[in-house]
Amino acid sequence: MENRSEKSLAASAGKVSGATAFSRVLGLVREQVVAYLFGAGMATDAFVAAFRIPNLLRDLFAEGALSSAFVPVFKEKIVKDGKAEAFRLANLTISGLLFIVGAVVAVGIIASPAIVYVSAKGFAADPGKFVLTVSLTRIMFIYLLMVSVSAVFMGILNSVGRFGIPALSPALFNVGMILTPLLLFQYFSIPIYTLAVGVIIGGIGQLVFQIPALLRIGYRFKFMLNFADAGIRRILRLISPMILGLSASRINILINTLLASLLIEGAMSYLNFAYRLMHFPLGVFGVAVGTVTLPKVSADAARDDVSQLVRTFREAIGLTMFLVIPSAVYLAGFGDDLVRLIYQRGAFGAEATSQTAKALYFYAFGLVGFAGVRVAAPVYYALDDAKRPMFYSIISVAVNVALNFALIPVWGFAGLAAATSAAGLTNVILLIYNMKKKVAGIDYIYIISTVVKIVLGSVAAMLVIKLIDPEMLIGTRNLPGKILTVGLQIGGMGIIYLGLMRLLKVGEVNKLLALLRIKKK
Numbered sequence: 001m002e003n004r005s006e007k008s009l010a011a012s013a014g015k016v017s018g019a020t021a022f023s024r025v026l027g028l029v030r031e032q033v034v035a036y037l038f039g040a041g042m043a044t045d046a047f048v049a050a051f052r053i054p055n056l057l058r059d060l061f062a063e064g065a066l067s068s069a070f071v072p073v074f075k076e077k078i079v080k081d082g083k084a085e086a087f088r089l090a091n092l093t094i095s096g097l098l099f100i101v102g103a104v105v106a107v108g109i110i111a112s113p114a115i116v117y118v119s120a121k122g123f124a125a126d127p128g129k130f131v132l133t134v135s136l137t138r139i140m141f142i143y144l145l146m147v148s149v150s151a152v153f154m155g156i157l158n159s160v161g162r163f164g165i166p167a168l169s170p171a172l173f174n175v176g177m178i179l180t181p182l183l184l185f186q187y188f189s190i191p192i193y194t195l196a197v198g199v200i201i202g203g204i205g206q207l208v209f210q211i212p213a214l215l216r217i218g219y220r221f222k223f224m225l226n227f228a229d230a231g232i233r234r235i236l237r238l239i240s241p242m243i244l245g246l247s248a249s250r251i252n253i254l255i256n257t258l259l260a261s262l263l264i265e266g267a268m269s270y271l272n273f274a275y276r277l278m279h280f281p282l283g284v285f286g287v288a289v290g291t292v293t294l295p296k297v298s299a300d301a302a303r304d305d306v307s308q309l310v311r312t313f314r315e316a317i318g319l320t321m322f323l324v325i326p327s328a329v330y331l332a333g334f335g336d337d338l339v340r341l342i343y344q345r346g347a348f349g350a351e352a353t354s355q356t357a358k359a360l361y362f363y364a365f366g367l368v369g370f371a372g373v374r375v376a377a378p379v380y381y382a383l384d385d386a387k388r389p390m391f392y393s394i395i396s397v398a399v400n401v402a403l404n405f406a407l408i409p410v411w412g413f414a415g416l417a418a419a420t421s422a423a424g425l426t427n428v429i430l431l432i433y434n435m436k437k438k439v440a441g442i443d444y445i446y447i448i449s450t451v452v453k454i455v456l457g458s459v460a461a462m463l464v465i466k467l468i469d470p471e472m473l474i475g476t477r478n479l480p481g482k483i484l485t486v487g488l489q490i491g492g493m494g495i496i497y498l499g500l501m502r503l504l505k506v507g508e509v510n511k512l513l514a515l516l517r518i519k520k521k
Helices: 004-038 042-061 065-081 083-110 112-119 121-125 127-140 143-159 164-187 193-208 211-216 230-245 248-260 267-302 306-343 350-382 387-411 414-437 444-468 470-474 479-503 508-515
Strands: none
Touching: 004 042, 004 164, 004 267, 004 306, 042 083, 042 112, 042 121, 042 127, 042 143, 042 193, 042 248, 042 267, 065 083, 065 143, 065 230, 065 267, 065 350, 083 112, 083 127, 083 143, 083 230, 112 121, 112 127, 112 248, 121 127, 121 248, 127 193, 143 164, 143 193, 143 211, 143 267, 164 193, 164 267, 230 387, 248 267, 248 387, 248 414, 267 306, 267 350, 267 414, 306 350, 306 444, 306 479, 306 508, 350 387, 350 414, 387 414, 414 444, 444 470, 444 479, 470 479, 479 508
């Protein structure tokens, strides 16, 4: 029988997962629009390289390190001092953020040529490509300011148990990036600029969408600067090591950007399109559970309830693995069919499909690592320890760099995806294995046995569907045929997987039922 905490976590994760799924679907539509209008060429490479720079800083100042440092401190304020003091801390945080990030944006706009040269050095050989990347970078740096404030809004709402609106807000960002190029493409002499404008419009939408929910819980913003405040000092103390601790995957991707710029034309686009597909289950499952886990373990830590914190982590990691491992196996086994369905149209041809599928295959292996970090790292942050995750992330970055140079000669640009995945797995293994140094009672036998059963069930389900071969049965590759093929693959694999999990007595089956709000009779 599930305890109250498990049901609460599963139900909350269900809300976040549903909202995130909608946003991720729009994200795939966004990528389809990019693939259709721009393909995988010079302009798309320039946009991808330009957007990755503010995206990395977003993890440092917004949805990564900042939110992970802010939520534990804000949640403790609520538990110990009440909402009024917590809202005061939020105002201090946002005000300081506007001051610091505003300065970073100004410097970034001025220094964009140097930043692009360092992060995508290969573009310097093509002056037109380099200048375009610099211009796009300058436009999209402004997005950093909006997404940083939006991240604090999300942290406030998540901390008071309002998960739906924050999880849905990224959908507004995707809407901006979808509609802007579709509506303005023909009016720009260099159409790729419509994507950069879409980033700004989407960022505004993501921010404004959360304001009504904040007003309903009684929050009112008031500008106030005080870097000497005890709460702000604690956030700053936590955030410094978190910048590396939570952003390892982004740092790895930035390294990949530099190396991909030196490889074949389109390499950066292939990696980006593949990463976006891998990021769908990561967002729907890994990020959803991680979003719910952080405020819950923070509350457990604030009450000094270590046993409940351990139970929360066990529930979160089990549910995450139950959902992301079969997703990873599907992407590895049927990635070419998925890429063909999602992207192959317009300027995105068969060659781009083949190359993107190669990258997706290797990214799939890292999905477990990327999702696991989202659940394991918050336990350390809730316990006021950001140094260990920082140290483990540095190790994972070193693994990524070493494997990049080892695997590029073997697999070309796809070796970059393989190295990133290996780094993600290294990071999560270190986080979970060393968690015993922070808290007692981590059930490693349960975690390992559950993961082994899930892997066996996922691979078996995938192989059965491979043998059945839905594509051969359907016998056509037109759009309805592609949709039916992928639908049968996912549906068939899911049914077989759930059956095998029941047979192997994996407890997460019942937690999935709770997640979907299905009660056994």
